Amino acid sequence: MSAGSTDKPASEYRLPTNVKPSHYDLTVRTDLDSSVFDGVVKINLDVKMPTSKIVLNSNGLKLDKAYVRSDASKDALVASDYSVDEKDKRVTFTFPTTFNAGSKLELKIGFTGELDDGMVGYYRSSYEKDGQKKYYSLTQFEAVDARRAFPCWDEPALKATFDITLVSKVDTVSISNSAAISEETFSANKESHLALKEAFPSLDGQWKITKFQTTPIMSTYLVAFANGPFEYIESTVKLPISNKTVPLRVYATADLIHQAQFALDVKAKVLPLYEQIFDVPYPLPKLDTLVASAMENWGLITGRTNSFLLDPKKADMAGKKRVIVVQSHEVAHMWFGNITTMEWWDYLYLNEGFATLMGEVITIGKVFPEFKANSEFIDDHLNRALALDAKLSSHPIEVSCPNADSIGQIFDALSYSKAASVLRMLSAYVGEDKFLKGVSIYLKNHMYGNSVTNDLWKGISESTGLDIPKLMDNWINKMGFPVVTVTETSNGIKVRQDRFLETGIAQSKDNETLWCVIPLSILTVDSNGKPTVDRTAILDTREKEFPLDASKPFKINAGTNGVYCVLYTSKRLSKIATEVAKPNSVFSLEDRMGLINDSFSLSKAALMKLSSALTLVDAMQQEEEYLVWNGIAGNLGGVAAVWRDNAEVYDLLNEFRRSLFGPIVKKLGYEYSASDSPDTTQLRTCAIGMCAVAEDMTVVNELKSRFDHYMKTGDDSRIPADLQRTIYRVAVKHGGRDEYNAVKAIFEKPPTPTARIAAMFVFNSRQTQDDELLKETFNVTLRGARDQDVIYFFRGLGINHKSKMMLVDFFKQNYDELCRRFQNTFMLKYFVEDAFGNLSTEKDLQDTIEYFKDKDVTRYEMSLNQTLDGIRARIAYLKHSTSDIETWLKEWKKKNSSAL
Template identity: 35%
Template sequence: MASPTDREILPDTIKPINYDLSLFNLEYGGKWSYDGLVKIDSKVKGDTQELVINSKELEISGADVLSKDGGLPITSMTDVSYDTTKERATIKFSANIPAGDAVIAIKYKGTINNAMAGFYRSKYKPVVTPASGTPTDGEHHYMFSTQFEACEARRAFPCFDEPNLKASFEFEVEIPDDLVALSNMPEKRVTKGSKDGLKKVAFEKTPAMSTYLAAWAIGDFEHVEAFTERKYNGKNLPVRVYTTRGLKEQGRFALEHAHKTIDYFSEVFGIDYPLPKSDLLAVHEFAMGAMENWGLVTYRTTAVLFDEEKSDARFQNRVAYVVAHELAHQWFGNLVTMDWWNELWLNEGFATWVGWLAVDHLHPEWKVWSQFVAEAVQTALELDSLRASHPIEVPVRNALEVDQIFDHISYLKGSSVIRMLSNHLGQEVFLKGVGDYLKIHAYGNARTNDLWAALSAASGQDVQAFMDPWIRKIGFPVVTVAEEPGQITLRQSRYLTTGDVKPEEDETTWWIPVGLKTGTPAKVVHSALTVKEDTVRDVDESFYKINADQSGFYRTNYPPQRLLKLGESQDRLSIEDKIGLLGDATSLAISGSGTTAALLSLLEGFREEKDFLVWSQIATSLSKVRAVFAENKEISEGLKKFSLKLFSPAAEATGWEFPKDEEWLTGQSRKLLLAYAAGAGHQGIIAEGKKKFAAWKGGDEKAIHQNLRGVIFNLAVANGGQEEYDTIKAEFKKTTSVDGREISIQALGRSKNPDHAWDLLEFVTSEEVPPQDAHGGILAVAANNGTRRVAWEFTKKNWERVEKRLGVTNVVIDRWIKTGLPKYSDTAIRDDIAEFFKDKNTAAFNRSLVIVSDTITGNASYKQRDEARLLEWLKSHGYA
């Protein structure tokens, strides 16, 4: 665990208490600049003649130290120097700053950049005539907003940019009369600006908070509004979704979820929402999914907007979850903040789990915990089974390294172990402990052990003892089952996807909730495996399953005959059980502890399956196998036939129609089954899809149901030529649907023509496509077994272009590497990637390069080991 001495942090001679920040002289068009004045109420420890403060791409022109009452300067700046590597400015003063209270006033000039970080501009094409004061460069119009996490507040104003240096904020900005300014708190006053056509908007003072949570936005905004049902300080809180003009009605779905979610969290945490308002803002260019700024949450458009008439229904689930995740942070992260970035998981893992908890509360019919097991748990297990993984709580010496740990370990493994702990303690006890933790540390900072202490007190159990290995050790266990009459032996060992664990990598002993489901009718017996090997007695040999409902974060390796029996006992398995069983069998085939033949035999037993989320896991498992063996033509054709036979009955039964008021999961199931059957070559479905595409292309907009755009666009491009490709490319450029660009890019990547794949990657790295959308292009190309070699070839030959266009922010370029390059099964490509990057600056994605290398190594050894056996099985079963 990183202690303060292990961190590169600012000197502790000056601590901020309050920031009073004013922005003015905002220049639009060519300059994109502004002037700033920040007055920092500070506590000064001992006499010092210099101030070291975080500053990035700012030009400091003057600084004065004023007495606490803000009177005449005590001392003024004589010199300023910048350390661009550490992103710091050192301001020297003419005399010592006396110990005690002081106000440090700094004048500076900043840039409204286009890097999706700091104080930045987003370009967009208005859907209605914008207000005359809207910034424009002639071709595009602009809105301004902020993104300060992790270390980008220093790009907007000089500050003490570390999470445990909390201070309150007052903010004022001068903007055109007809625009709207937003910030963390409500407006305090609006006054006349320095010249005609301008106004000054000042906001109320915030509570003490970390710099990364400060936020503001300026633009041609409008909003929809609702109020909480609960009263806070005697009032129903206003909740608003803001958009650029013409889009506000698409914010209603998020709005309805937001005010209900605020009430729900206030209830389950036992602490009222702490601010007087909650705003949600749709931002046109956004690197992440959303950002939890206190009182002003910012979102990528597809994570907050939903058009009942045009949007694919799958985005309802996404919007509901992202809204809940960010609102969870208003307590867990904002009210109580991690002490340092090594405990990022405390913010993200918890907000992920509790975000799904809120969605489950609002939409029990969506079965989101089954979705969580299919998506979050399986994805986390996959990444954590690599040597290149990292512990949930990872040491961070320099905060500038933190971007790469905003990953599936922090979010998804973090939330998976929290779910495991909540299931063990009981949700009511768990949430009581969380509420106690929030009350004890409100408006301050806390560490992982502080959470464990509150949960231990609430539950009467030593939570830290059994959670420490899960948080502080790398990886997770596989529990191998050996059968004897009436009993089973369980052995735990570290699991690696490459199947080659060394003794020194297998020293951790995890606390493992066994959750034995057994008997008729099946009941769950709770116990824990706390040693390397143990025996469980009184096991019904006719049926048992370990890790009931997949609540533990581990893989289970059954004897081959037991695996087949479990496949035949589906009536006793929950949806989560089935997903876990299939996920484990797939992973164990890859690592060599199981075989692909055993996996396919298991899958054959699921032909009658009715649940969407189980089909989703089946599709994921098959896609993984098909990708690894894609370049063996005989196996590839055999797996295609297998997939077709497995999916066809369910796909044919589901049909193309979306009845009114159909259950959300049924609609999602229809899309998945039709898409996978088409991808496996179902000629009837392909023909019907092409027919609908031709009618739509001919001008009949109703020919394609809004939920089937992805399915039909994909199959049209995959089974078409230049005309279909060009049609979807044009659709990307002209679509007015909030999800249209994402759907179009995925479809363009389905073309079997390598020239189209190359063109798509050129397109998504051009000025025409916002950097945030680029990784969708390489992801689609890399996931296409026919064109995936283009992903690396393009990246290598056009590295300068990729780096220049996507390197505007670490998040975007890192995503390009980690989504586009791990899909190969060829060690020559792995070595080529390593050779190419050895003399490049890879600071933004060096962790992802190790993940790429490990993944390809695992895929290659799996392919080599199982190729002959798999072909033999496919031949003996009539698929090859």
């Protein structure tokens, strides 16, 4: 495999520091009819070292002459020469004089660009109105794409303030980071418009000028503006620290705006809470949300339709939770990332890990306690993080990102989910109040500035009195995580830490890391039979002993806050299974979730038998919590995917799944009620979905009849929102051309964003078995899907057993086109993961290695290596556990034959 150039030191990918920007005066004119934009930027610069050269970032723009005015001279100097570095996306202007250190300059550059569909920089997006395609424009600058919209110093540490003026057609709406302070139609007779006429000679009365308030000092990747036929809904909120009333809006196109109220309500609930928790005022005069793209721009959040829109009358529980999570996550960024910004992309987790923990756990736990956010985090983030971090090809949370290609690769489960998991572990160990106090200190010490990891540790050290770097450095700077092995002694237990890999305990050089502090949180039972947790117990050496009464139930990692797996002896696991089965078990919801996830991870690594994990699950048939059943469903689904080619094992697994989830369907039925708790609603959906996947024909026939009714009558009242995806899937899998076309029609003209996503996941052949329909879907993937939707097609086609090898061939045949089409986005790494991530034979592995050996994998090298590790792990899993799972399932069936 061929990688890009890595022979330059990291510093050479950074801009020179001879001059630094302090303020931008940016004017951009947008012509949606012609799909072009042009503009002028004036940048105030502080000269730090004598220079005649000014180097800044620009990518894909046509630049006019550059002029400089110095505080030492009133005359403007035009650049005598300029050069373009296409590889590093820079332009160098050379001037006929040397500017002295300490002087101040104003650099002026005109520029022109195209509004394309590339989803980065300043680009266009489309929607349909009265059967015609209409366009609007918006920005997506993270991580290094502000330079596509205007020449700038496009690095997070080179902050400045911004005055933004947008010139647009009078029948459109313009929005930006700050509030608009004036908006007027252009007039050639108005003195204040003369400079605009000079910059844009074609201006006339069809254009208007919108000026926005000066922003706080901020990084270029957070600058945002948009133009189009937007409508909005609004409310206001009183903030507790600043005592100001802030207007809140959600913008969308006219066809969607009626579904934006819920997102607006969520924003109104979480914004005041963040200000109160951090004791840091929200600094901007407003907070808008635009339904498009996906970015935490300061004052102007953007997000996709399925992230911010729902019809309250037709919304499923998953859709509601997604809106809550995404809106809350993005509002958290107004502090983490926007007020205080990472110094460089090596520290991305300071933005994303915190926004994940704050936005998806702590805040939601306070505002929407019914969703049990702290518990759900275990499946949504902790398990996801450990799955990726269990590979040799993992990377540390804090990871070197010298160039743009490396930056794009770290927007992954480690920067988001593992970072949030480690921070959650720290919060549980020191106490949430002290943790949040330390975070507040950190934010206050770095207001409007940039930070690195140690800045955060200083804040939390101050609030706790603990040596936080000693506690945390290895969790942040070392890849991987430990497995804590528990053996019982005459006086208690002995625990040992080793690096865990999905193929077993790491050996020799890969097992050198000692996590200096592993919070063990040992749960034991007191004399009254009540659980008690020792949160002071830590493992800070390779091995350590702890006294306890092993004749009673105990568990390591109580609450499942620790970022590690726990390996018990098979005898102890049997005792745990007995305790778990009790209706009043001492093990909490989070404990039970952690036990399930650990048992399957450890069995995959051959550190315990897969049959032991299945025995644990079989003991939990009286479980009532949705989140436990969701974990069971996910883990059994993963096992079924590995053994999909083994018909006997797969059929037995389906019988086992039907035995677990069938009784829940019988108990809860198919009808949803507004009086149902979130747990009941989600458990019903989960159980019906699992029975459908496992070919429970009673369930399948019920769901088919509901879709048949819809096809005959057009009435979808028998398709509850929470069952849309499952019913569509059953219809396509067990139907033919008519059902396929019906779901495709929903995808093309959906009643709601959630219906579109549900239809797309199914129409894209997640279940389609017909070869002709599969070919049609592959054609739609390449020719009919929007760029942002192609990933859904890859994901569905990769999961479908029938089409997964076809997807590999499709990727290879269209590789060059995919590279060209998505060259400016992060998407290639996801295509690699989805196309090759479900393979499981030695031939598949060697074919994949051979295919990529002559490719330039620079932009997705991490993902490719992780995918290859995943194939290796599945090969090993099949080898060491096929006999075990087959034997256990046969014995289980024999034992339960009378009940089946």
